[in-house]
Amino acid sequence: MANSKPAQPSxxxxxxxxxxxxxxxxxxxxxxxxxxxxxxxxxLAARAFGASGFMLSDTFDEHLKAxxxxxxxxxxxxxxxxxxxxxxNAVKDWKMKGGIVVxxxxxxxNIQSSDALSRIKTSGKNVLLLVxxxxxxxxxxxxxxxxxxxxxxxxxxxxxxxxxxxxxxFFQGKELSRDCGNAKVRVVPQERGKKTEVDHGF
Amino acid sequence: MANSKPAQPSxxxxxxxxxxxxxxxxxxxxxxxxxxxxxxxxxLAARAFGASGFMLSDTFDEHLKAxxxxxxxxxxxxxxxxxxxxxxNAVKDWKMKGGIVVxxxxxxxNIQSSDALSRIKTSGKNVLLLVxxxxxxxxxxxxxxxxxxxxxxxxxxxxxxxxxxxxxxFFQGKELSRDCGNAKVRVVPQERGKKTEVDHGF
Numbered sequence: 001m002a003n004s005k006p007a008q009p010s011x012x013x014x015x016x017x018x019x020x021x022x023x024x025x026x027x028x029x030x031x032x033x034x035x036x037x038x039x040x041x042x043x044l045a046a047r048a049f050g051a052s053g054f055m056l057s058d059t060f061d062e063h064l065k066a067x068x069x070x071x072x073x074x075x076x077x078x079x080x081x082x083x084x085x086x087x088x089n090a091v092k093d094w095k096m097k098g099g100i101v102v103x104x105x106x107x108x109x110n111i112q113s114s115d116a117l118s119r120i121k122t123s124g125k126n127v128l129l130l131v132x133x134x135x136x137x138x139x140x141x142x143x144x145x146x147x148x149x150x151x152x153x154x155x156x157x158x159x160x161x162x163x164x165x166x167x168x169x170f171f172q173g174k175e176l177s178r179d180c181g182n183a184k185v186r187v188v189p190q191e192r193g194k195k196t197e198v199d200h201g202f
Numbered sequence: 203m204a205n206s207k208p209a210q211p212s213x214x215x216x217x218x219x220x221x222x223x224x225x226x227x228x229x230x231x232x233x234x235x236x237x238x239x240x241x242x243x244x245x246l247a248a249r250a251f252g253a254s255g256f257m258l259s260d261t262f263d264e265h266l267k268a269x270x271x272x273x274x275x276x277x278x279x280x281x282x283x284x285x286x287x288x289x290x291n292a293v294k295d296w297k298m299k300g301g302i303v304v305x306x307x308x309x310x311x312n313i314q315s316s317d318a319l320s321r322i323k324t325s326g327k328n329v330l331l332l333v334x335x336x337x338x339x340x341x342x343x344x345x346x347x348x349x350x351x352x353x354x355x356x357x358x359x360x361x362x363x364x365x366x367x368x369x370x371x372f373f374q375g376k377e378l379s380r381d382c383g384n385a386k387v388r389v390v391p392q393e394r395g396k397k398t399e400v401d402h403g404f
Contacts, residue, residue, distance in 0.1 A: 038239055041360035048359035049367075071358055107389055107396040113379035114391065141395050153378035154389035155277055157250035157366070158243035164363035165251075165370050173371075176355035177315035187309055187356035189316065193343050194309040 022126040023170065024053040024080075024094075025163055028087050029134040032061045041160045042131065043068045043081070049167035050175030051129070053080035057087040076183025091128065091145055099126040100147040103140050104162045108149030116150050117169060123147075129166065131159040224328040225372065226255040226282075226296075227365055230289050231336040234263045243362045244333065245270045245283070251369035252377030253331070255282035259289040278385025293330065293347055301328040302349040305342050306364045310351030318352050319371060325349075331368065333361040
């Protein structure tokens with residue numbers, strides 16, 4: 001496997017879709033004891049795959065907030081973390097600002113075999129991405145709440161995987177090579193070993 | 203959001219790439235107490251996104267095995283679950299059978315901005331996909347173990363997200379609309395609500 005090309009440099013800024021469209025992930029049903037690590041992974045995946053923020057609805061988890069904000073501070077970019085807002089208020093507020101709501105659920109339209117993603121993209125609107133961690137309220141499926149119910153495959157897997165793949169497809173992968181501004185730590189991609197650049201400031 | 207088209211029917215069988223290429227996910231460093239739910243999500247994502255098996259290396263977790271096998275039995279398809287094999291033996295055995303090893307790591311070649319995925323695909327070989335859950339042994343990065351070190355983005359996120367996005371890109375999404383044979387439960391994708399078909403047998 002020696003005939004490799006060197007990794008290409010990262011693109012200098014966020015891609016066009018990311019610049020003009022905003023996606024915020026809303027996590028419903030978080031239980032601090034049981035879901036701490038999974039919700040952390042969902043929030044980190046949201047950030048890494050191009051979402052601009054994460055809302056932990058209906059509850060508070062200071063430890064989670066601190067760990068996500070620490071990553072965002074060290075690794076750069078703008079990523080908002082909010083918590084405590086009741087989900088109904090968050091949805092209402094989002095819609096009042098002209099955004100649409102997309103509920104990720106195994107029961108929804110298949111992201112691969114339907115045209116749901118294309119309809120979401122052509123709407124041109126900001127997206128609030130609803131993900132549960134336990135059985136969600138039936139209202140999530142209704143037109144009053146969700147403009148789209150989308151299944152990242154109709155097989156059981158993981159809300160973390162669903163968020164990552166939805167965002168990867170939405171941004172067409174460009175989010176993975178963007179440069180997060182004002183980072184203190186940055187990985188220098190390599191075929192072998194570990195290399196980071198650290199900005200120690202003044 | 204009413205101007206939608208109905209979801210297309212699923213493709214009748216696994217896609218060509220999936221039929222001829224085998225990917226097995228090897229999870230290293232699992233700790234039964236701490237990682238139970240995350241490893242479950244990684245294994246379910248592996249299955250949902252087209253891997254043909256999952257190996258829990260170096261340890262045993264009967265509860266995990268039972269829960270994954272239950273999903274595989276109810277939701278169909280062929281998905282092997284193995285556990286207990288030391289990772290070095292698993293890697294050696296895989297290579298002896300002509301397969302390659304791909305290590306998913308934040309430090310590796312960026313899947314978006316390098317040609318790593320293209321080189322993996324053109325190798326035409328079966329892939330053992332190594333993922334850690336804690337700091338991995340340094341040998342994982344060496345040519346003796348990993349033919350490729352690939353970063354699903356060079357930002358911190360989640361091994362669950364990394365496995366899902368790698369597989370989604372490898373199989374070009376076709377795995378999400380395939381029909382898992384001999385399923386007892388099957389979701390009927392819908393714009394609203396929940397619908398399943400259950401085969402109660404004889």
